[in-house]
Amino acid sequence: MVVATNLGFPRIGAQRETKKIVESFWAGKVNEVALDEAAVKLRAENWKLQKEQGLEHIPSGDFSFYDHVLDHSVMFNVIPQRFRHLADGHERTFAIGRGIQKPATETQAKVDIEAQEMKKWFDTNYHYIVPEFETNQTFGLGSKIKTLEEFNEAKALGIHTRPVVLGPLSFLLLGKPAKNSHGLDLLSLLPKVLPVYEELFAKLAAAGADWVQIDEPCLVLDLSAEIIDQYRVVYNRLGAAAPSLKFLVATYFGRIGNNVAFVKDTPIAALHIDLVRSPEQLQSIIDNLNQTQILSLGLIDGRNIWKTNLAKALELANAAVKAVGSNRVFVAPSCSLLHAPVTLRFEKRLAQQKPELFDWLAYSEEKCKEIHILAQALNNGAESVAAALADNARSIEARRVSPHTTNAAVRQRLEAIVPDQLRRRNVFATRQKTQEESLPLPRFPTTTIGSFPQTKEIRLARSKFTKNEIDEKTYKEFIKKEIEFCVRAQEKLDLDVLVHGEAERNDMNGWIASYGSRCVRPPIIFGDVHRVNPMTIEETVYAQSLTNKPMKGMLTGPVTCLRWSFVRDDIPQSIVCTQLALAIRDEVVDLEKANIVHVQVDEPAIREGLPLRAVDYEYYLQWAVDAFLLSTTGVTDKTVIHTHMCYSDFQDIFQAIIRMDADVLTIENSKSDMKILNAFAKHGYSAGIGPGVFDIHSPRVPSTSEMKERADAMLEYIPARNLWINPDCGLKTRGWKEVNESLENMVAVAKALRALDKV
Numbered sequence: 001m002v003v004a005t006n007l008g009f010p011r012i013g014a015q016r017e018t019k020k021i022v023e024s025f026w027a028g029k030v031n032e033v034a035l036d037e038a039a040v041k042l043r044a045e046n047w048k049l050q051k052e053q054g055l056e057h058i059p060s061g062d063f064s065f066y067d068h069v070l071d072h073s074v075m076f077n078v079i080p081q082r083f084r085h086l087a088d089g090h091e092r093t094f095a096i097g098r099g100i101q102k103p104a105t106e107t108q109a110k111v112d113i114e115a116q117e118m119k120k121w122f123d124t125n126y127h128y129i130v131p132e133f134e135t136n137q138t139f140g141l142g143s144k145i146k147t148l149e150e151f152n153e154a155k156a157l158g159i160h161t162r163p164v165v166l167g168p169l170s171f172l173l174l175g176k177p178a179k180n181s182h183g184l185d186l187l188s189l190l191p192k193v194l195p196v197y198e199e200l201f202a203k204l205a206a207a208g209a210d211w212v213q214i215d216e217p218c219l220v221l222d223l224s225a226e227i228i229d230q231y232r233v234v235y236n237r238l239g240a241a242a243p244s245l246k247f248l249v250a251t252y253f254g255r256i257g258n259n260v261a262f263v264k265d266t267p268i269a270a271l272h273i274d275l276v277r278s279p280e281q282l283q284s285i286i287d288n289l290n291q292t293q294i295l296s297l298g299l300i301d302g303r304n305i306w307k308t309n310l311a312k313a314l315e316l317a318n319a320a321v322k323a324v325g326s327n328r329v330f331v332a333p334s335c336s337l338l339h340a341p342v343t344l345r346f347e348k349r350l351a352q353q354k355p356e357l358f359d360w361l362a363y364s365e366e367k368c369k370e371i372h373i374l375a376q377a378l379n380n381g382a383e384s385v386a387a388a389l390a391d392n393a394r395s396i397e398a399r400r401v402s403p404h405t406t407n408a409a410v411r412q413r414l415e416a417i418v419p420d421q422l423r424r425r426n427v428f429a430t431r432q433k434t435q436e437e438s439l440p441l442p443r444f445p446t447t448t449i450g451s452f453p454q455t456k457e458i459r460l461a462r463s464k465f466t467k468n469e470i471d472e473k474t475y476k477e478f479i480k481k482e483i484e485f486c487v488r489a490q491e492k493l494d495l496d497v498l499v500h501g502e503a504e505r506n507d508m509n510g511w512i513a514s515y516g517s518r519c520v521r522p523p524i525i526f527g528d529v530h531r532v533n534p535m536t537i538e539e540t541v542y543a544q545s546l547t548n549k550p551m552k553g554m555l556t557g558p559v560t561c562l563r564w565s566f567v568r569d570d571i572p573q574s575i576v577c578t579q580l581a582l583a584i585r586d587e588v589v590d591l592e593k594a595n596i597v598h599v600q601v602d603e604p605a606i607r608e609g610l611p612l613r614a615v616d617y618e619y620y621l622q623w624a625v626d627a628f629l630l631s632t633t634g635v636t637d638k639t640v641i642h643t644h645m646c647y648s649d650f651q652d653i654f655q656a657i658i659r660m661d662a663d664v665l666t667i668e669n670s671k672s673d674m675k676i677l678n679a680f681a682k683h684g685y686s687a688g689i690g691p692g693v694f695d696i697h698s699p700r701v702p703s704t705s706e707m708k709e710r711a712d713a714m715l716e717y718i719p720a721r722n723l724w725i726n727p728d729c730g731l732k733t734r735g736w737k738e739v740n741e742s743l744e745n746m747v748a749v750a751k752a753l754r755a756l757d758k759v
């Protein structure tokens with residue numbers, strides 16, 4: 001019989017319960033007991049819900065207050081040295097994720113520890129906490145074995161679950177050597193970490209687990225033969241140590257390719273593959289399994305919100321069943337549903353206002369149901385779920401033929417794009433001279449990345465406006481006041497290039513996890529994109545009217561709009577991206593016309609969109625950079641185009657960044673070492689650059705001397721004329737107090753540099 005399974009359920013809660021309780025805990029309003037109670041309740045609801053939708057293998061251990069990789073590190077006692085003196089518990093885990101700063105008290109010295117690094121989880125917009133390993137790293141299970149506890153918790157509710165753990169190779173490969181352990185070969189830690197996995201598996205088996213899901217997403221990356229060999233050795237060893245357990249090794253986000261070769265020679269009982277990203281891999285995977293191994297088919301898109309075309313999914317699943325038999329097939333989402341919103345049940349407004357779109361959607365709860373329907377169809381014949389299949393076919397067809405997804409004018413404009421629309425009029429060196437003459441700035445100009453604190457008041461006003469509790473005029477007046485407040489604050493801080501603060505910026509639709517307790521609501525792109533009205537001109541012009549300092553217009557770039565939306569899956573992403581680029585181009589040109597001299601087009605997501613396999617880079621970078629150029633090159637030499645990127649390994653995309661031809665690039669840098677700047681210099685990056693001098697994910701206030709040290713180090717690689725001073729990223733998630741203090745210290749750095757520069 002085909003088994004209906006899931007790889008992971010969103011942990012934020014349908015009403016963002018997790019975020020709310022975690023933030024109350026941080027604010028000191030609730031204690032650890034309340035925090036744990038809330039989690040117990042939510043986990044129970046999630047398990048029940050999955051069971052009710054008809055799933056048989058339900059994951060446990062997929063919950064997290066902050067990040068599952070961080071939890072895994074903590075469970076294996078991988079605690080960076082600087083946190084080891086803190087007492088074991090939630091507070092320490094949060095401290096590792098977000099840094100910790102406490103003033104001295106009479107009895108205690110002050111605490112000031114930097115957070116561990118955060119990185120994008122493969123090519124998603126989820127961020128994980130990068131494990132730090134030391135040369136003499138030890139591993140061990142602590143007093144709290146999260147995976148085991150959650151398995152037992154479900155068991156007590158009468159729900160038999162499949163515990164999920166991050167696999168040993170991915171755990172190590174996703175980590176990095178700690179500062180004191182440069183050059184550490186991460187895989188050399190395998191002999192030390194494996195006994196702990198064995199211990200964990202023995203405990204799970206003793207508690208009654210039969211299946212264990214071991215996530216090895218690194219298997220979809222380019223891996224050396226040596227690493228693949230390690231996979232073989234490791235899984236043979238783990239299998240031998242836990243003979244009563246059945247391992248489901250889960251891969252997702254791409255194709256396994258040749259990396260699959262080792263699987264058949266191991267006791268791995270089931271292999272999960274992503275058939276949404278790579279449906280073409282099915283046959284080669286079948287050919288590479290041994291006679292008993294089960295194939296878990298990732299047929300339901302775990303990263304998007306569209307209903308699955310069940311007829312098409314059934315075709316693939318039937319092919320698998322035909323090839324290996326129904327006893328060797330599972331049906332599953334492509335990856336954990338962590339990346340999809342929770343349920344459509346509460347999308348009342350969307351259902352009312354956009355019933356057509358609503359009919360095309362499936363969030364996590366609905367996706368679980370789809371998995372069940374597929375399993376039923378495979379086990380009992382399509383007739384057994386005829387009504388559900390017919391209903392699905394009707395939605396799919398309605399979407400396919402909807403007149404609201406195509407716009408002829410947009411399509412024509414796309415056809416008519418010419419190469420001149422992809423380049424500035426002159427090269428950077430020429431533009432830089434023009435820009436310095438027409439609008440001189442002090443040396444080491446200071447700026448911010450765009451957003452300022454999104455206060456309670458701002459969120460309240462926005463929510464009232466969306467609920468029609470206040471009218472547009474009142475809302476706009478409110479935003480204007482916020483802009484004014486923000487401009488005054490920046491003037492007081494004596495920043496050089498100001499921003500309006502992005503108070504009006506909002507997110508839409510279903511919530512998903514971004515990092516820590518932070519959730520985002522990506523917009524849904526369901527049809528051809530065009531600019532209906534100017535988007536930011538009014539706010540930007542108003543902000544400029546308040547000050548004599550230059551105001552920087554602020555836009556999200558085409559690739560980032562694409563990456564941070566739930567995108568239609570019926571036309572290629574490159575086309576959606578070009579449509580977005582044209583709309584942004586119009587806005588950039590209009591900002592210039594309105595005398596806005598600095599325009600920032602953010603592309604924080606360009607790197608995260610990089611395909612996971614090197615052979616696919618070139619094609620992606622071609623259309624992605626072209627889209628950025630299309631959006632930014634409609635202006636004259638005088639206009640300073642900024643772009644911003646964060647959370648990235650830029651190593652792989654230097655050439656692309658150079659080709660983007662921005663006048664100023666601000667990048668996240670404060671937590672990376674200066675190697676990255678060295679590389680920028682080496683690759684011949686010659687335009688303006690502002691490597692962030694402080695981390696904005698942490699509430700701690702950096703000192704001037706700490707930031708000055710960073711800036712000094714930067715000047716080893718970057719000519720003084722090109723260096724900008726700014727934070728790592730926007731300040732939206734921070735409070736005003738820390739922002740004012742941090743920026744004051746930051747501006748002092750620029751002033752100190754200027755003073756030295758004169759002598």
Ligand code: MET
Binds near residue numbers: 449450
């Ligand atoms: C994640 S990058 C965000 C850039 C945006 N302009 C901001 O300041 O928030």
Ligand SMILES: [Zn+2]
Binds near residue numbers: 728729
């Ligand atoms: Zn950023």
